Amino acid sequence: MVMLAIYPGSTAKRVCEVIGLDKAPASRTLHTLHGRGLVQNTGVNGRTWSLSPSGKHLHDKILVVALQREASLLIDFTPGEKEQLLVFLRRMMARLPELNQGVSEED
Secondary structure (H helix, E strand, C coil): CHHHHHCCCEEHHHHHHHHCCCHHHHHHHHHHHHHCCCEEEECCCCCEEEECHHHHHHHHHHHHHHHHHHHHHCCCCCHHHHHHHHHHHHHHHHCHHHHHCCCCCCC
């Protein structure tokens, strides 16, 4: 949902590239969210996805709670430590495509 809030009109493939998920579970999740009325097919080919008004509302509610929890978790970190944590997390995220190569649902 966060991905679609930031990049509305994304394809399932693009979602996978950005967040490092296999396409099959990501597609299933999109279809589940669609069934719950939280996302909608957009574009002429119906292959792109965006949050529905209900999905935007839920995303915004979740975001407020997530940001509050993040602030609580990081309260004892200095600004420099927070930046260093982000550096580490970005390095980890950069490895996701490599990690997911050759992984299938049967594994």
